[in-house]
Amino acid sequence: MDDGQPVPLHGLLQDRRKHPRRCRSKHSRGSAPAGRHPLMRPFQLHQPEGLDEALSLLEQYGTDDAHLIAGGTSLMLLMNLGLIEPSRVISLRRVSALRGVAAKNGGAVLEIGPLTTHRQVELSPAVRAYCGALGETFGHVATVRIRNQGTIGGNLAHADPAQDPPPMLIALGAEVTLTSRKGQRRLPLDQFFVDYLTTVMEPGEILTAIHLPPLPSGTRAAYLKFLPRTHDDYATVSVAATLRVDGDGRCEDARLALAGAAGVPLRARAVEDALRGEALTDQRIADAAALVLDVVDPPDDARGSSAYKRRMARVWTERAVRQLRDQANGARQ
Template sequence: MAFAVLEPATLTEALSHLAHEGDAGAALAGGTDLLLRIRRGGRKYRSVINLKFVPGLTGLAWDDQRGLTMGALTTFRAIEHDPHARRHYHALVEAARVIAGVQLRNLATVGGNIGNASPSADSVPPLVALGATIEIASTSGMRVVPVESCITGPGKTVLAPGEIFTTIHIPAPSTRSGNAFSRFSPRAAMDIGIASVAASVTLDTDGRCADCRIALGAVSPIPLRATASEAALRGERLTPALADLAGELAAAATRPISDIRGSASYRRAIVRTLTTRVIQQAAARAAAAGAR
């Protein structure tokens, strides 16, 4: 492979390495994508800046008002086991559980999943549906970007040279809200999704949809909000017919590719069914939360 490994012990040191190395340096989180890319000869770097020894970039913290805050290097296995994530963010935990296998999930990080910017990144639709934001740091300061707008194309993000993701924040769920995620892949594990859907639904006191966010994965170059479906649901009672219509509207908004995993029309058919199911599940969870 042949690259130097820099092991900064503080965030300041990490950012100064990143600024100094520029394009010749790569930030290393879990390594499950980056090391492969290097090993396959796709990309050469003079140095890899290993962020694993930087304090404050891992771990999850819950606050009743603020919601969940997690370091960008938090592993999917840690998310899977976190009691607050399991209670409030089913969509994220359901996505974490289908990523690769246990060994990979002990290494792979949520910040890395976003930064790798694959259209099929499993954690992205839940984070978009849950309204997550991400903190970006560089030597010149800090900025916050919604996860929804931080992926700009396959393999491309808003990160400028010298910037890294540091912290992800998911707002606390409102009362009478629920969320869910579902992915379709031919194999149950160690596979890449053909399509995925995450939804967050908030009901009003009459049981009508007060608000919702629906995000689709693997059916467009960048994460896609199903805004037409969301508009169709707002203010309405979520009948099976309306859930079906929302699925149809979501499918119409997609721009899927045809590849070895599935044709564009197949992906569209899958995402339609997934959307219908996922919003119904999110709504059922919202109703159950309201009944508590």
């Protein structure tokens, strides 16, 4: 599948010069020299009408020869640059079963189809009722034009570590279903990403659903995006957090994830562990946020040096937790 937000090509090409193999997805093919804009290689387009047909095509032609496309906002750009050169492209646009937001158990559980666009998730009443911060996060993705075209499934399968949706979905405990001719498997989203532009998806698999579990009463969520430039740009660092506080102001549970801080969207488990069961004083939050420095490994690029991004990861992690703590305290008063 393709991504749903502009590809940071300066970073992609810079990284490609240093690590030419890292800038291909797990099953991508050859490429043109870095910085060169070759003519797109001719390819055959397949447009299956259903999931079974799509899986059959993928099995028939193999992932080395064929690529899936959903919204196309990144795949076509990568093909134009010669970074991937499939001879066949399998479009999922006609597979209607992979589109839409379904609220279950009275709205406590959500299932989102991978062909659902960012804009549809952003504006979905079911999403807003489940968690307002989730809809707001999708409103941060690029521009409205791209949100109307790019899809949530393509965004996840593209596995760009600077994207907006993955950290919020991870903080909410999302899981994904992967389907192939051999069957299905379901796994937590924080186990889905392997490396830069690489996921655990095996040849022949299609991401067919995103699942969001029930949120315990009192859970609050926030997504903070540090932008040095325009609002539709990639963040230098972004942080998603969920927090639940008891009546005494102690943390019952916390989940945090970051984008732009490593080669994959990163869950900050050490920070979570340092918060649980503790009174959320400013000092406790600051000490817990400092633990993020043990796990982040951001790249140097046009949005900042690695050292600068590390500092911002700590600062924005602290801000996210303090914001949610203050909201919880205000609700109790």
